[in-house]
Amino acid sequence: MNIQYTHKEEQIFQSALSLILDKGFHGTPMSQIAKASQVSIGTIYHYFESKDDLILQLFSYSKNKVSAFITDSVFDDPITKENYEEKFMIFWRRFISFYLKHPSIFSFLEQFYASPYYEMYQKKYCASNYSEDTINRFLNEGLSLNAIRKMSSHILYTFCLGSVIFLIRNSIYGQKKHTENQINQLIQTIWNGVKI
Amino acid sequence: MNIQYTHKEEQIFQSALSLILDKGFHGTPMSQIAKASQVSIGTIYHYFESKDDLILQLFSYSKNKVSAFITDSVFDDPITKENYEEKFMIFWRRFISFYLKHPSIFSFLEQFYASPYYEMYQKKYCASNYSEDTINRFLNEGLSLNAIRKMSSHILYTFCLGSVIFLIRNSIYGQKKHTENQINQLIQTIWNGVKI
């Protein structure tokens, strides 16, 4: 889960993310990634088997960035029924703020999930999406603690993540940036939906 | 709003949607669209200036399909504070069921919004997304009728649509299809979030 990347790989990943944010997967040729990351094409092919491989690994890289961030946020002290609501708020606020600070990661993941690559990835790694595991663990905790209404764990996940992602999407692509207040309003509404 | 398309255009649009669902925008060359829609490449270029133009018009086409469907569903008899909850359920159930029946439209729209095309489209047409207008009208009605808690209209929109779209996305791409029951559970949870 915590693969270490070399400096060159980081460079390549960052350039790729930034270009993909602007131009999309297919508007971003390998040659441009090479130029932007100050590396020769040959070098890219030294580290990555193919463009598909680069994108697939970029996906892992991005997920790791997200996971690393989310993980070290809420789970450091024990979650109880009493502090769950508070943790819930913090959790999603952090989640949103992470992506607003890293729009290129968000954009990449969005494109990835909406593309045939995702299927390819699932076939190859049988893996699940977004930071599903971390999020699910947190939400299931809420269910076990009886801090959240009984409901399908998967629907709970869909419900929370869906609204939050849509907010981020609108913020990044859309004309209307959201205020702190609006973000809190959304999270509050989500909480209203699931609280006991 | 209700542009009429010729038979040939419909053919081309349908083939394009279906191919894009499988292979994505950029995995779908014009030549394949031509073959699938049983016309020559030249004919496609007779109707559409370029691939970009085809995709942009396909977007309008898709939005129209959605709008047409949603519109004729809930607004035929007056909405009151008393029947709003029921209408709310019906509205979203229909919305979800439409996309589950037309995954190629959903997939296309998803890709479109996550791609640089959307920005291109906004610049060209200053238009708004999804069936924003219809949905917003319905939700704002709920706010005016005091059937929904006071909140930012835009957050309300984000909250509802986000979860719903995420559900559809998971259903179409994901391994787990949702049961009727799960869908109802989601809509119920959304309603919990916004009801007074």
Added chain:
Amino acid sequence: MNIQYTHKEEQIFQSALSLILDKGFHGTPMSQIAKASQVSIGTIYHYFESKDDLILQLFSYSKNKVSAFITDSVFDDPITKENYEEKFMIFWRRFISFYLKHPSIFSFLEQFYASPYYEMYQKKYCASNYSEDTINRFLNEGLSLNAIRKMSSHILYTFCLGSVIFLIRNSIYGQKKHTENQINQLIQTIWNGVKI
């Protein structure tokens, strides 16, 4: 030699000339000629077998325009040894002024002679270039009358026409337009070269 063209044909020829001046042969598609001449593509193909045919006929048309103009200029009263110099001046002045007034014809002919079409034309019609016949007749007259130094008739032709055409070319394409005075200077110099 004096073919009559229908109104439609004239229209097509004129539009073609004007477009070719701007964009060249190959920058001028049939569809544009059709649009510019307010005629459907089908109609063009009713009058002309192919684009090659159109261009070949346009060549005849252009040559006729030139011939018609030149012919009715100098030969109406008899040429003598005494008035030859004067006629020489008039002849070339008219020649130059014609092309400066009809740059699209000049440009078309230039392109035509510099292109593989000319060879095609020669093979098909065994014909000779520019208004060779008229010009040669006039120059040979000068030779017979002993108004011009003895020299190869063909070299005489090359010498005169070459300078004149080059002047026109520079005027039309070049940055420097020529004054009346400069034009006279050129013709005078040509005369110096050939006079006895």
Added chain:
Amino acid sequence: MNIQYTHKEEQIFQSALSLILDKGFHGTPMSQIAKASQVSIGTIYHYFESKDDLILQLFSYSKNKVSAFITDSVFDDPITKENYEEKFMIFWRRFISFYLKHPSIFSFLEQFYASPYYEMYQKKYCASNYSEDTINRFLNEGLSLNAIRKMSSHILYTFCLGSVIFLIRNSIYGQKKHTENQINQLIQTIWNGVKI
């Protein structure tokens, strides 16, 4: 002025020239140039941004070839009033003989000047045509030395070059090749025109 071209570039230029002589600019697809120069299409696009770019650079290449040849011909020993006539003869004889030996360069330049490319070139490089500079320098020398009649420098240029180019053109495209004698006759006639 004396750019060095790589072996590959020379190869491509030569093949292009030869093909263009036969088929013209637009009858010469990149694929054929690639085949003729024994490189892949990709390689051509490695060296040249586009077909336009190739043609524009081919123009520079051709002009350089001409310049190189002309320059090292007449200017090695001082020009005086006494030897100017002799130099004049040599100069133009060399000029003509160069192009007769390199018809593909001549044909290319002719097509180039008669095409929209020339305007494109002027806009891009503000440059002047043929080996204008070398020729002008030589002719102006004649004017200063009083070896040539007083006249507009530009008309002098037009007068000499025009006839010479027209001769070459007729030789290359035309049915009638010129004899040594005829060529001398032409140059002599030009000299008659300008001598004091």
Added chain:
DNA sequence: CATGAATGAGGATTCATTCAT
């Protein structure tokens, strides 16, 4: 490890031409 010249399959697009109306 790193480079970047070379490759060529594949894709978007153009445009001369046909033909049914």
Added chain:
DNA sequence: GATGAATGAATCCTCATTCAT
């Protein structure tokens, strides 16, 4: 005669990928 929708071969160009240095 006139139209213009339909065709598809031909063209320009891109870009993932290889490989010799």
